[in-house]
Amino acid sequence: MSNQATENDKNKDLNIEALTSDIAYRIVDKIxxxxDKTKLRNLIDKSLGVLANNGVYAYYVYIISQKSNEATTLFLDEMKDIFNIIGNYDTSNRENYFQHISQDLHKLLFLKQLLEKTLIYARYHAKALGD
Incomplete structure (x- = not known):
């Protein structure tokens, strides 16, 4: 069986809408x-801006540049299910994942859409909860 067939079988029952909203909820719940809730909530908006304006790799670099375990946990590790849709995400080798994913434009743009949707949901969820 080919890798493509295996990947299709793995993702055929995947509900992306449910996945992105669930991850957004988990991010806000952990925040x-x-x-320091305010700083982390602001990081949702800032990381969304970086992603929208500069792309997926810039998002990754921005998150790791925060030098914060919370930022890495919330904005990379919590997103692992999304990253795994596109390719094998290994938390011990994130740099390689983001460099590799940049080689396939279709996967890269799909990943960007999923990340944007998740961060937008997280932003609205955080605002709905207030302080």
């Missing part, structure tokens, strides 16, 4: 448990 609300942190001591």
């Amino acid at each position: 609300n448990k942190q001591s």
Whole structure:
């Protein structure tokens, strides 16, 4: 069986809308448990801006440049299910994943759409909860 067939079987029952909204909920839920909620909520907007204006790799670099375990956990590790739709995401080798994914324009643009949707949902969810 080819890799393409295996990948299609794995994703055929995947509900992307449910996945993105669930991840957005988990991100906001974890932010609300942190001591510095405002900074992390602002990071949703800032990372969305970087992603929209500069792309997926810039998003990755921006998140790791925060030098914050919370940022990495929330905006990379929580997104692992999305990253795994596109390719094998390994938290121990993130750099390689983001460089590799940039070689396939279709996958890259699809990943960007999924990340944007998730961050937009997270932003609205955070605003709905208020302070």
